[in-house]
Each structure stands twice: as C-alpha cells, then as structure tokens.
Amino acid sequence: MEELSTVLGDISSVIWGPYVLIPLLLGTGLYLTIRLGGVQFVKLAASLRLGLIKRKDAGAEGDVSQFQALTTALAATVGTGNIVGVATAIGIGGPGALFWMWVTGLLGMASKYSEAYLGVRFRGTDAAGEKSGGPQYYLERGIKGPFGKFLALFFAIAATIACFGIGNMTQGNSIAANLENSFSVSPWVTGAVLTVLSLAVLVGGIKSIGRVTAGFVPVMIVFYIAASLYILIANVADIPAAFGQIFTDAFTGTSAVGGFAGSAIIIAVQFGVARGIFSNESGMGSAAIAAAAAQTTHPVRQGLVSMTQTFIDTIIVVTCTGLVIITTGAWNMIDPDTGEQISAALMTGEAFTHGLPGQWGHWIVTIGLVMFAFSTILGWCYYGERNIERLIGRGAVMPFRVLFSIVVFIGCTTELTVIWNFSDMMNGLMALPNLIGLLILSGLIAKETRWYLKHDPKLEASKAQIEDFMIGREGWEEWKSGDVVGSAHSSRR
Numbered sequence: 001m002e003e004l005s006t007v008l009g010d011i012s013s014v015i016w017g018p019y020v021l022i023p024l025l026l027g028t029g030l031y032l033t034i035r036l037g038g039v040q041f042v043k044l045a046a047s048l049r050l051g052l053i054k055r056k057d058a059g060a061e062g063d064v065s066q067f068q069a070l071t072t073a074l075a076a077t078v079g080t081g082n083i084v085g086v087a088t089a090i091g092i093g094g095p096g097a098l099f100w101m102w103v104t105g106l107l108g109m110a111s112k113y114s115e116a117y118l119g120v121r122f123r124g125t126d127a128a129g130e131k132s133g134g135p136q137y138y139l140e141r142g143i144k145g146p147f148g149k150f151l152a153l154f155f156a157i158a159a160t161i162a163c164f165g166i167g168n169m170t171q172g173n174s175i176a177a178n179l180e181n182s183f184s185v186s187p188w189v190t191g192a193v194l195t196v197l198s199l200a201v202l203v204g205g206i207k208s209i210g211r212v213t214a215g216f217v218p219v220m221i222v223f224y225i226a227a228s229l230y231i232l233i234a235n236v237a238d239i240p241a242a243f244g245q246i247f248t249d250a251f252t253g254t255s256a257v258g259g260f261a262g263s264a265i266i267i268a269v270q271f272g273v274a275r276g277i278f279s280n281e282s283g284m285g286s287a288a289i290a291a292a293a294a295q296t297t298h299p300v301r302q303g304l305v306s307m308t309q310t311f312i313d314t315i316i317v318v319t320c321t322g323l324v325i326i327t328t329g330a331w332n333m334i335d336p337d338t339g340e341q342i343s344a345a346l347m348t349g350e351a352f353t354h355g356l357p358g359q360w361g362h363w364i365v366t367i368g369l370v371m372f373a374f375s376t377i378l379g380w381c382y383y384g385e386r387n388i389e390r391l392i393g394r395g396a397v398m399p400f401r402v403l404f405s406i407v408v409f410i411g412c413t414t415e416l417t418v419i420w421n422f423s424d425m426m427n428g429l430m431a432l433p434n435l436i437g438l439l440i441l442s443g444l445i446a447k448e449t450r451w452y453l454k455h456d457p458k459l460e461a462s463k464a465q466i467e468d469f470m471i472g473r474e475g476w477e478e479w480k481s482g483d484v485v486g487s488a489h490s491s492r493r
Contacts, residue, residue, distance in 0.1 A: 008421035015428035022273045025283050028435045029107025032114050035446040039453075040109035043304055044311065046459045051305035059463045061482070062295030063131050066305045068210030069294035073287040073309045075213040076167065076379025077280055078221060078317055079372045080174045083365065086321040087347035089272055090331045095242070096249030098322040100272025105314030108282025109307045114438050114445045116306030118142060119288030120299035121448070121475075125482040127394040130206065133292025134383075135159075135285035136390040139437040142444065151433040155285060156387040158429040163387075165423030167380020168404060169411030171373035173419075176412035182366040191412030194374065199405035202381050203398070206293050209378050220371035221317060227364045228320035231355030235327040242326040280313040284427060285434035289386045290379065297463045298470070299479070300452040304459065325351045377408060 015021055033040065055067035064072070089097040115135065122141040123133030136159065140152035172194055176187035201212050232239060250272075281287060287306055296302040325331045330351035335342045342350055352361030381404045388400045411419075438445075455461070455469040470476045 005418045005421050008418060008425055012421055012424040012428065015425060015432075016273075018269070021428050021431060022269065024435050025104065025111075025273060025431065026107060028283060028438055029104070029109075029111045032110040032438065032442060032445070033107055035442050036110055036113070036449055039113060039304070039449065040106065040307055040311075043453070043459075044308070046457075047304035047308050048311075050301065050459045051308050056295060057297040057301065057463065060295040060297045061131075061480070063206050063293040064210035064295065065214075066294050066296055066302060068214045069290050069302065070305055070309055071213040071217040072206070072210055072293075072379050072382065073290040073306060074217050074221070074312060074379075075209075075375035076286060076290070076383065077309060077313050077376070078217070079171060079376035080369060081280075082224075082313065082317045082321055082372060083348045083369050084174065084344055086318055087325060087331075088344040089276075090322060090325055091341065091344045091347055093269075093272055094249045095245045095322075095326050095331060096247075096251070097269075097272035098319070098326070099246050099250035100269050101276035101314060101318055101322070104273050104276030105280055105282070105310050105318070108276070108280055108314070109310045111283040111435075111438060112280075112287060112310045113303045113307040114442070115283070115285050115288040115434060116291035117299045117303030117445055117449070118438075118441060119292040120294065120296060120302045121479065123292040123482070126389055128397075131293050131482070132386055132389055134289035134386055135434045135437060136289075136387050137292075138288070138441070139433060142441045143437060148437075151437055152390075155430060155433045156390045158426055158433075159286065159387045160384055160391065162423065162426035162430055163380045163384030164404070164407055165419050166427055167376055167383065168407050169414070169419050170423055171376045171380075172408045172411030173414070175370050175373045178366045178369050182362055187413045191409035194377075194412060195405050195409045197374070198377055198381070198408050199402065201378055202401045202405055205385075205397075205401075206382055209382055210293075213375060213378060216371070217375055220368065220375065221312070223371070224317065224364075224368045225320055227352065227356065227368070228324050231324050231352065232320070232327065234355060238327040239323065242323055245326065246322075276314060276318070280310045280318075282310050283435050283438070284431045286380075286383050286430070289383045292386075297461075297466050298452060300449055301459060303449075321348060324348070324355060328354045330354065381405075 051066055051070050056065035062069075086098070086101070089101060093100075118138040119133040119135075122138035123131050124137060126132045136152050136156035138152075139155060140148045142148065143151065172191065175194065176185075176190040179185040179190050180187055201208055287309060291302050291306045294302045294305070296305075325347060328351040330342070330347050333342050333347070333350055334340065335346075349362045349365045352365045353359070355361060356364065381401060384404060385397045385400050388396045451473070452470075456466065461469075
C-alpha cells in the first residue's frame with residue numbers, strides 16, 4: 001500500500017505540476033476571462049442578486065430552483081478543502097499560496113461560468129423525466145465527432161471513480177477523525193450515523209438534496225464565517241501585515257518552505273492552484289452537473305448564478321480560513337511533541353483555538369468540518385449518479401445511491417492515505433477533458449453570452465421578454481423542449 005501510495009502521489013504531482021494542469025487551468029481561466037469581457041467582474045453584483053435574493057426564474061423548466069442548484073454545488077465544494085486544504089497550501093507553500101488560491105478563484109469564475117452555461121445549454125431529459133447535463137454530455141454534443149465522444153466518456157469514467165474519493169471516503173474519514181479527536185466518538189459510530197443520514201437524503205434524488213442543501217449550506221457558511229470574523233476582529237492589527245506577507249511571499253517565496261527562492265515560488269504557486277481547485281472545483285466540470293438541473297429561463301442566467309459559487313467558496317470562505325491561520329501565527333507554529341511544524345490537519349484547529357476563548361476553537365473547526373464534509377457527500381453523490389446515468393442508464397441510479405451511502409462507512413473506518421493521493425489524481429483527470437472542451441467551445445460561449453447580455457444586461461428580463469429576443473436563435477427551440485441532440489428525451493420521440 002505504501003508503494004501504491006507513492007506511485008499515485010508521483011502521478012498526481014505530474015498532473016498537478018507546473019507543466020500540465022497548472023498552466024492549463026490558469027491559461028483557460030485567463031483566456032475565457034478575456035473572451036467573455038471579464039464577466040466575473042462586471043456581472044458579479046447582478047449574479048449575486050439573481051442567485052441569492054431572487055433565487056428562481058418564474059415559469060422555468062428544471063428540477064430545482066437556481067438557488068438550490070447553487071447550494072448543491074456549494075455543498076459539494078465547501079468541504080475539507082476550505083479547512084484542511086487551505087492549511088496544506090499555506091503550511092507547504094507559505095502565506096503566498098493564498099494569493100495563488102485567489103488568482104485561481106478569480107480566473108476560475110470564468111471557467112465556472114462557462115461550464116455551467118454549457119451544462120444547461122446541452123442538457124437533456126433522462127428516462128425519469130429529470131434534467132441531466134454536465135461535461136459527460138456537453139463535450140459530446142458540443143464537439144462533433146469521435147473526439148468529443150472520447151472526451152465525454154473520459155470525463156464520465158473519471159468522475160464516477162473520483163466521486164468515491166473526493167466526495168465520499170475522504171470526507172467521511174475527515175468527519176470521523178475530527179469527531180474522535182474532539183469528542184471521543186468512535187469512527188464506527190460516526191460511520192453508521194453518516195451512512196443512515198446520507199441514505200435518507202440521497203434516495204430522494206436531486207429534489208431532496210436541493211431542499212436539504214438550500215436550508216443547510218447557508219447556515220453552515222454563516223456559522224463558519226462568523227467565527228472567523230470574531231478572530232480577525234480580535235487580531236485586526238495583524239491583518240495589514242498578513243496581507244503584506246501574502247503578496248510578498250507569492251512572488252518571493254518564504255523561508256518556511258526552505259530551498260532556493262525559485263523553488264519556493266513554484267511550490268507556492270503549485271499548492272495554491274492545486275488546493276484552490278480542490279476547494280472551488282472551477283474547471284473540473286463538476287458544478288455544471290448541478291447547474292443542469294436548475295429551473296432557469298436561459299443558460300446564461302444559470303451560468304452567472306453558478307459563477308458566484310467560486311466567489312463564495314474561495315474569495316470569502318477560503319480567505320477567512322487563510323487569514324485566521326496567518327494572523328494567529330498557526331502557519332509556522334511548532335508542535336511541542338515533535339519539534340516540527342504542526343500538520344495541516346491540526347493547523348486550522350490550532351488557529352481557531354488561539355483565536356477564540358477556551359476550547360471553542362477546536363469545537364468550531366470540528367463542527368464546521370463535519371457540516372462541510374457531510375454536505376460535500378450529498379453534492380458529490382448527485383455528480384456521480386449523473387455520470388452513472390450517462391454510462392449505464394437510469395436504472396443504475398438507485399443502486400448507485402445505496403452503494404455510495406454504504407461506502408461512506410468504509411471511509412469513516414479505514415486509513416486513507418492512498419485514497420487521498422488517488423483523489424488528487426482523479427480530480428486532475430476530470431479536469432483535463434473538461435478544460436480542453438471549454439477551450440474548443442469558447443467561441444460558442446462568448447457569442448451566446450454577448451447576445452444575451454446585450455438584451456438583458458441587468459438580468460431582470462422576464463420569460464416572455466427573453467422569448468422575444470431569443471426567438472429564431474439557433475438551438476433555442478430545441479433547448480426549450482429539452483430535445484438537444486443526443487438527449488434521452490430526444491431519442492424517445
């Protein structure tokens with residue numbers, strides 16, 4: 001197992017290294033940002049208003065509201081990456097890694113918009129009458145010929161396998177380990193309870209998941225941010241120095257990393273980007289699967305709502321975690337038992353313990369991690385089932401939900417060093433075909449985005465108004481009926 005873990009770690013290092021995914025992720029995000037006219041900056045306020053305040057499009061087709069689709073995607077992304085992932089990036093790459101997480105998030109918003117737009121634009125209707133979309137469909141339907149089909153199948157296989165790692169066993173393991181450490185709860189008890197809770201929610205499908213996440217996700221995020229802000233207010237005098245260190249170390253490296261300056265910078269970039277993507281999943285294509293289920297009157301509208309997920313995840317939640325770790329000094333704190341820097345698994349807990357009175361810090365981190373990780377399990381089950389539906393058919397969905405719930409128990413009660421390395425590798429293999437597809441389809445995305453925003457710049461148009469300026473537009477009638485080329489609904493007609 002140690003040898004396997006080493007091999008997987010080496011493969012993951014290549015995929016997430018400076019020559020494969022890092023330039024592809026940043027390059028794709030930058031390219032789409034330019035082609036879309038910086039849509040993540042100029043339309044952020046309107047997108048937040050549409051997703052968080054208006055929340056739904058009246059009379060729109062879909063399975064869940066725009067807000068529920070957003071919270072389902074947030075449920076899948078706001079997880080251990082926001083607590084342990086941030087600590088890992090800063091612990092290894094120094095405070096400068098947080099800067100590169102920001103860059104990944106800001107550029108990733110354009111990628112997230114694009115994949116969500118495509119997820120809705122090329123969604124179909126499955127045999128149960130539910131909307132189904134994501135890279136496993138839009139790569140094939142948008143890119144004609146064998147290459148598009150290859151990319152779609154590659155993504156579907158990688159996502160199906162990856163969901164048991166990033167979205168299941170690693171999350172359950174983190175919950176069990178933290179509950180045992182903080183409250184002495186046996187991993188077997190945690191595993192049994194989590195399995196039952198997961199099954200109770202997941203058997204109801206996306207509508208059940210959407211209802212739970214719509215009520216659960218906002219509460220957990222506000223709870224965590226409130227605790228973070230308390231610490232930051234208490235350490236407000238240290239915040240300017242923290243920002244100075246973040247920006248300086250992003251380009252000069254930090255002594256905590258060791259080695260020559262150039263290697264320190266590379267490490268800061270590598271871990272900032274890798275953990276940033278692990279946290280917000282921009283470019284991986286996963287959030288497009290949740291977006292495809294949304295009740296929306298136009299693909300652009302849901303793309304913009306989905307884009308705010310990366311802003312909330314990285315620019316708000318990740319920043320809170322990172323600043324707490326830096327201002328409290330936890331990022332270079334020494335473990336008295338080993339004489340070495342404390343591990344990433346303990347870093348955020350130590351930061352909150354030093355920032356809050358009594359033992360509240362560890363408890364809040366534990367409770368936050370439990371909520372974040374459980375919500376991730378719910379979101380990723382939906383991602384997995386949509387890819388199973390693509391590969392095998394609708395009949396495999398319910399058995400998959402049951403199996404997924406059972407595997408949560410395995411994650412809670414097993415050592416998972418190999419699974420963590422495997423998850424990193426599979427995440428990268430998901431991102432590769434999706435990013436290639438985004439670049440190929442960028443012309444369509446840019447053209448349709450410009451057309452829509454020209455007629456509805458404030459995102460306030462009604463369904464009737466949208467119909468007026470979209471009538472006669474290529475693919476519009478097919479999209480409204482769910483009969484996109486290749487959809488299950490179309491094939492039954």
